[in-house]
Amino acid sequence: MERYLLNVLHSSLHIKQFKQIHGLIVTNYPALTPFFVQGLLRLSIIVYARQVFDRIPQPSKILYNSLISTYSKLSLYKEALDAFVLMHDSGARVVCSTIPPVMKSCTSLLAGELANEIHSLVVKYGFSSDVFVQTPLMDFYAKIGDIDSAKKVFDEIFVKDPICYNCLISGYSKSGDVVAAQQLFDEMSERTVVSWNSMISCYANNGHYREGLRMFERMQVERFRPNEISVATVLSICAKLRDLEMGLRVKKFIDENNLCINMIVSTALLEMYVKCGAVDDARQEFEHMDRRDVVAWSAMIAGYAQNGRPSEALELFERMKSKQIKPNDVALVSVLSACSQLGSLEAGERIGNYVESQGFVFNVYVASALLDMYSKCGNISKARQIFNHMPQKDVVSWNSMIVGLAANGFAKEAINLFEKMKEIRVKPNDITFVGILTACTHAGLLELGLRIFRSMKSDHEITPTIEHYACVVDLFCRSGKLKDAHEFICRMEVEPNVVIWGTLLSASRIHSNLELAEFSVKKLLELEPENSGNYILLSNIYASAGRWEESLTVRNLMTTNRVQKTSAYSWIEMDNKVHKFLVGDTSHPGSNDVYRIVDGLAMQSTWVGYNFESALEFSWCS
DNA sequence: TTAGGGTTAG
Structure with a gap:
């Protein structure tokens, strides 16, 4: 009977059958309890197994091992470590095979203290020559970024298999040492697909995208068949490079080589489309997926948000x-x-x-x-x-708050927050300065704004970009210092763009500075000769100064340059229908009502002091 | 032992 039960416990039983056998074992064969637990563990029936396990007075080291490795296999890492501690405390001797699942759990939970203790045990019990013990130990150090310890363990391994090398390659990848990773890869006499994938992702994760692609090509030249992981990694490189053409080439490769398009490959493809701005293609990929996890959903949602x-x-x-x-x-x-x-x-x-x-x-x-x-x-x-x-709080949190305060009219508070940020040594970035310069503009703090602008390079090692220059131009303009703004533009280290000239132009018009208005609109015409608005503006500027001939010349220039005046319109969406606002149009059936309401709004606005001027020529068409 | 998604400005 005992022999029969032992055989049965080795087969694939249903939980009901386990329960029947359990009754038999409790009453007649208590000595078979450990085998019963083993049977449950083999089929990953972990909760039941643990209940029975806990009633065994002194479980053997073999049974402990099975329990721990099942927990680890099921990704129940905390339970695995708890069971290991229990085993150690019970006095059961730790054996070689206990270490791998325990180290894997330590790695997953980043349990550094316990990992160090286990390392000491490994030395104490003389497991140091065992590659199955050393590899997960090295992997732990590699994953937490302690590359020196990882290398030390690696050097102690007598006979190194490709897995050891692969582990250390990803360790170098994590610590950013691309050169050491490549050296190790070159030293390998026998490489696996994992070695290639590790190198590709090493380049990808450290920003050497083209090198990563080259590795993928070299892999094929050396007749290594890429797997799903290889193509998913390469697709993520294409996403980072915003290289749709390359991404589509990889997709073709996947199709031609009959590679399995699993969820991760699909998500990588989706992400590639998203980052290249092809959101609708991403959506199509998303709709074709037979299974979607939260990552796939998030990637698609982010795709829409980012675009x-x-x-x-x-x-x-x-x-x-x-x-x-x-x-x-x-x-x-x-x-x-x-x-x-x-x-x-x-x-x-x-x-x-x-x-x-x-x-x-x-x-x-x-x-x-x-x-x-x-x-x-x-x-x-x-x-x-x-x-x-x-x-x-990270730099983004600070930036969001500073920008938010500035946009909501709390410029001084934004500036105070910037000071506090520096005090507690959070390093500002380029976006921080866009935010803080905007705040200064809104509060009319010209001197402070300029001081902060100058401090970018001198105190924070941030080279101002065109956006920062645009902020300073705006700062001058809003303080009415048009000449300073112009001089600043001429001294800038970057080529002024349409935003910069546009800022100067609108300020020149407000302050009736004809000369500067003419100058900046001419610059705008050079930068975007196809924009009809610039011609109209210049023509109007001449007209308002009574320079009729020049005004006409500009209008004619528009015809010779074949520029058509496009109507500017605003639109709102209501009940899934888009309604356009256009100047001088009364074709909408509700236009009378619209005018009535707009007039009412204008009147109210005038009461509270807003100068509506001639902004009311809008009508409504659909 | 290798693989996927995120926030801030203009």
């Missing part, structure tokens, strides 16, 4: 929830960004409540996106509250 299509991001987010996929931090960040773009406080608040109730506010990405949403949707005090309660 200025926030309504679709929001729509997809709702669809994801209706499919019972629980949103995670990444999905929330993207959908919050979509709400910011829409200025939709209602949707934003709904998601904000969810974020707070589920504890996502402790995630620095989510909290930054949340505070940005509140500030863009007009609830600046809620934005402040989120910011003040953040347990950790």
Whole structure:
């Protein structure tokens, strides 16, 4: 009977059959209990196995090993480590085969202290020559970025297999030492597909995208068949390079070589489309996927948010929830960004409540996106509250708050925050300076703005970009210092663009500086000869100065250059229908009502002191 | 042992 039971326990039983046998073992064959537990563990029936395991007075080291490795196999790393501690405390001797699943668990949980203790045990028990023990140990050091320790373990391994090399290559990759990784790769006498993939991702993760692509090509030249992981990595390189052509070549390669398009490859393809701006192709890929996890959903939602299509991001987010996929931090960040773009406080608040109730506010990405949403949707005090309660803040959190305050008219507070940021040694970046210079512009703080601008290079080692120069030009212009603005433009280290000349032009018109207006609009004409607006502006400038002939010449120039005047219109979307506002058009059936309301608004605005001037020639057409 | 998604400006 005992022999029969042992045989049965080796087969694939249903849990019901286990329960029947359990009864038999408890009453008649208690000595078979460990074998019973082994049978359960073999089939990963872990909870039941653990219940029975806990009733065994002194489990053997073999049984402990099985328990630990099953936990590790099921990714229950914490349970694996707890079981290991229990084993160690019970006095059961740790054997060689205990170490790999325990180290794997330490790596996954980044349990450094325990890992160090295990390393000592490995030395104490003399397991140091065992490649199966050393590899996961080295992998641990590699993954936490302690490349020196990883290398030390690597050097101690007597007979090194490709896995050892691969582990250390990814260690070098993580610590950014591309040269050492490549050297190690070159030293290998026998490479596997993992070695190639590790090298490709080493280049990809360290910004050497072209090198990564070259590695992929070299791999094929040397007759190594790329697998799904290779192509997913290469697709992510194409995404980072925004190289749609290369991405499509990789897709063709996948099809021609019958590589399996699993979820990760599909998501990588989707991401490649998104980053290249081909959002509709991404959506098509998304719709073709037979299985979609939260990463696939998040990638598509982010795709819409990043490409200025926030309504679709929001729509997809709702669809994801209706499919019972629980949103995670990444999905929330993207959908919050979509709400910011829409200025939709209602949707934003709904998601904000969810974020707070589920504890996502402790995630620095989510909290930054949340505070940005509140500030863009007009609830600046809620934005402040989120910011003040953040347990950790990164440069993006600070930037979001500074930009939010500046945009909401709290320029001085934004500047104070910038000072505080520097005080606690958070390194400002280029975006910080765009935000802070805008704040100075709004508050009319010319001297301070200039001082901060000059400090960019001298104190913060940030080279100003065209955006920063544009901020300073705006700063001069809004203070009425047009001449200074012009001189500044002439001294700039970058070529002025249309934003810069446009800023000077509009200020010149406000301050009736004909000379500068003429100068800047001519520059605009040089930069964009196809823009009809520039011709009209110049023509109007001459006309208003009574220089009729020149005015006419510009109009004629427009004809010779075949520039057509395009009508500028504004539009709103209501009930899925787009309504356009165009100057001088009364064709819309509701245009009488529209005018009535616009007139009413104009009157109210005049009462509160706004000078409406001639801004009311809008009518409505659909 | 290798692989996928995120926030800030203009």
